[in-house]
Amino acid sequence: MNSRRNFIKNIALGAAAGTLVLPSCKVKGSDTKITILHTNDVHSHIDPFPKDHSSYPNQGGFARRAALIKQVRRTEEHVLVLDSGDIFQGTPYFNFYKGELDIKLMNAMGYDVATIGNHEFDNGVEELAKQIKIADFPFVNCNYGLEQSILKPLMQAYKIIQKGVVKIGVIGLGIELYGLVDPNKCGDIKYNCPIKSGDALAGYLKNKENCDYIIALSHLGYQYKGDKVDDIEVAQNTENINLILGGHTHTFLDQPTIITNKQGNDVVINQTGWAGVKLGRLDIVFSDDKKDQRLAYNSQL
Amino acid sequence: MILKSKVIYILLWSALMFGCRQNIELKSTSGKLVLVDSSIAADSAVASVISPFREEIDKQMSRIIGFSEAEQDSYYPESPLSNFVSDIIQERALRYLKANNADTLPMISLMNIKGLRANLPEGEVTVRDIFEIMPFENQIVVLTISGTNIKAFFDYISTTNGEGISGAQLVIKNDKVKSVTINGDVLDVNRNYYLATSDYLANGGDYFSMITNPIQSQLIGCKIREAIIEHIEELNQNNLKVVSNIDGRIKID
Numbered sequence: 001m002n003s004r005r006n007f008i009k010n011i012a013l014g015a016a017a018g019t020l021v022l023p024s025c026k027v028k029g030s031d032t033k034i035t036i037l038h039t040n041d042v043h044s045h046i047d048p049f050p051k052d053h054s055s056y057p058n059q060g061g062f063a064r065r066a067a068l069i070k071q072v073r074r075t076e077e078h079v080l081v082l083d084s085g086d087i088f089q090g091t092p093y094f095n096f097y098k099g100e101l102d103i104k105l106m107n108a109m110g111y112d113v114a115t116i117g118n119h120e121f122d123n124g125v126e127e128l129a130k131q132i133k134i135a136d137f138p139f140v141n142c143n144y145g146l147e148q149s150i151l152k153p154l155m156q157a158y159k160i161i162q163k164g165v166v167k168i169g170v171i172g173l174g175i176e177l178y179g180l181v182d183p184n185k186c187g188d189i190k191y192n193c194p195i196k197s198g199d200a201l202a203g204y205l206k207n208k209e210n211c212d213y214i215i216a217l218s219h220l221g222y223q224y225k226g227d228k229v230d231d232i233e234v235a236q237n238t239e240n241i242n243l244i245l246g247g248h249t250h251t252f253l254d255q256p257t258i259i260t261n262k263q264g265n266d267v268v269i270n271q272t273g274w275a276g277v278k279l280g281r282l283d284i285v286f287s288d289d290k291k292d293q294r295l296a297y298n299s300q301l
Numbered sequence: 302m303i304l305k306s307k308v309i310y311i312l313l314w315s316a317l318m319f320g321c322r323q324n325i326e327l328k329s330t331s332g333k334l335v336l337v338d339s340s341i342a343a344d345s346a347v348a349s350v351i352s353p354f355r356e357e358i359d360k361q362m363s364r365i366i367g368f369s370e371a372e373q374d375s376y377y378p379e380s381p382l383s384n385f386v387s388d389i390i391q392e393r394a395l396r397y398l399k400a401n402n403a404d405t406l407p408m409i410s411l412m413n414i415k416g417l418r419a420n421l422p423e424g425e426v427t428v429r430d431i432f433e434i435m436p437f438e439n440q441i442v443v444l445t446i447s448g449t450n451i452k453a454f455f456d457y458i459s460t461t462n463g464e465g466i467s468g469a470q471l472v473i474k475n476d477k478v479k480s481v482t483i484n485g486d487v488l489d490v491n492r493n494y495y496l497a498t499s500d501y502l503a504n505g506g507d508y509f510s511m512i513t514n515p516i517q518s519q520l521i522g523c524k525i526r527e528a529i530i531e532h533i534e535e536l537n538q539n540n541l542k543v544v545s546n547i548d549g550r551i552k553i554d
Contacts, residue, residue, distance in 0.1 A: 046351055047355065048338075058338060059336065059337060059338050060337050061337060061343065062347055063343035063344050063345075063347040063351060064337050064338075064342075064343050064344070065337055066343075066344035066346075066347040067342055067343060067344040067347075068337065068341055070344060089436060089437070091432075092358045092429065092432050092436075093358065094436070095432060095436065096354075096357070096358055097354060101354055104350070105347060105351070108346070108347055108350070109347070122437065123438065165325060166325055167325075179505060179506065179508055181506075182500060182504040182505070182506060183504055183505060184500075212325040213327065242327070243330075253334070254333075254334060255333075256330070256332040266330075268330050268332070272334055276337060277336070277337055278334040278335060278336055278337060279335045279337055280332070280333075280334055281332065281333055281334070281335055282330060282331070282332040283330070283332070284327065284329070284330045285327075285328040285329045286325050287325075288324075289325070289326075
């Protein structure tokens with residue numbers, strides 16, 4: 001990197017009048033704010049809970065969430081809408097319509113990326129494949145070996161999204177299906193270590209695809225007492241993941257959790273409980289020197 | 302000359318874009334959970350998409366299928382609801398075997414307590430109540446299991462403090478089997494048994510590993526939810542209500 005910089009610097013010095021600003025990449029630039037809205041374990045709760053519900057009276061509902069997302073889009077320029085799995089199963093909407101209504105409404109809300117949870121397989125892998133085809137947004141996962149699965153051509157390892165000058169990589173981490181899902185329903189899906197697979201892919205996205213920020217949509221679960229891999233462990237044992245949006249354990253995190261990773265950097269974990277009674281919101285601000293550099297360059301012409 | 306310097310500028314610019322990639326820096330992160338409640342007016346477009354689906358579901362869900370004398374809930378080691386559903390599985394599986402002249406082995410049934418997702422309310426019982434108890438599309442399956450594995454099954458549910466069972470009486474002491482009888486007879490490890498349960502458990506759900514390699518497996522063509530609905534409808538046709546049937550089939554010594 002240094003030798004490249006020097007090379008550029010030398011060319012710049014020799015080339016033109018641009019020398020005043022060209023060697024410097026450290027000019028303070030304008031900020032870019034990315035607003036992330038996210039859900040997990042919505043479990044087909046299309047409607048709000050009943051008014052007399054003991055835990056969540058009159059809370060949740062897709063039509064309200066849609067209004068909330070629209071409202072944020074009106075005030076924020078860069079919005080990402082993400083889901084961490086278990087979209088399906090839990091109300092008669094799923095028994096009757098097999099998830100089609102859920103996916104169509106998520107299309108209408110402009111979801112950008114989702115991952116799959118264990119309950120996505122409840123009607124079998126063929127039915128899941130049908131629903132993924134209806135989605136306007138990609139489903140990502142990097143630790144399921146899908147070579148023998150009909151999901152192979154329907155899923156992606158990652159999705160890169162450019163928001164302003166910020167390049168964001170979104171990956172998916174899936175829970176071990178053994179013991180959770182009937183093997184006849186999920187078919188032949190190999191489970192690989194989410195820490196290894198996730199960090200390797202996140203590293204690739206940072207170093208080769210030049211992503212500035214890596215988001216992991218995780219359906220692993222927030223924290224376990226036993227030796228099951230959880231989000232805390234992923235955060236502690238990786239280098240390249242910046243944000244983990246979790247699921248599966250139905251954990252309401254009133255404040256995001258901050259964990260120090262292998263390199264001493266902060267990893268943020270968030271999870272929104274379940275059933276869509278809360279919508280997660282994260283505002284992430286990036287300082288943007290690159291843009292400033294371009295302005296400096298343009299001024300030379 | 303002008304053209305040449307423009308080319309250099311373009312090359313230079315592309316190189317700089319790459320060279321400065323590290324300069325997108327994370328400055329701050331703030332987060333919160335936003336409560337989705339009645340203070341947020343529903344989006345009318347989305348609401349109108351949902352309406353016809355809800356009406357169709359409501360029409361079918363609100364149908365009254367019978368009555369329950371009291372609220373039936375589920376807990377360990379045995380409970381009204383887990384006994385009720387296990388007995389329904391046992392009865393449906395027996396009916397199937399008799400119809401197929403295959404009623405040749407003693408039978409027990411298993412319904413995992415974790416799989417019962419709500420209580421049966423007191424009074425009117427609707428289709429919706431049963432969907433809430435049993436949202437899954439699980440089917441009833443009859444497994445032929447060796448006596449050794451049936452013994453392993455009772456050993457296992459003694460460590461988990463019981464389960465929904467039918468056709469057997471179990472006494473647990475210090476997480477171990479103290480005694481077990483199947484239809485009144487002592488468990489014989491040298492013979493085979495039928496075990497009726499859900500395809501979910503038969504295929505490895507909830508770690509019942511001793512039943513995942515049965516000698517034979519027969520799907521009886523009936524979902525557990527359908528069996529519950531039909532059973533309550535039959536009770537109602539005979540002017541009977543659902544009653545609690547705690548009968549001491551699992552005891553902790």
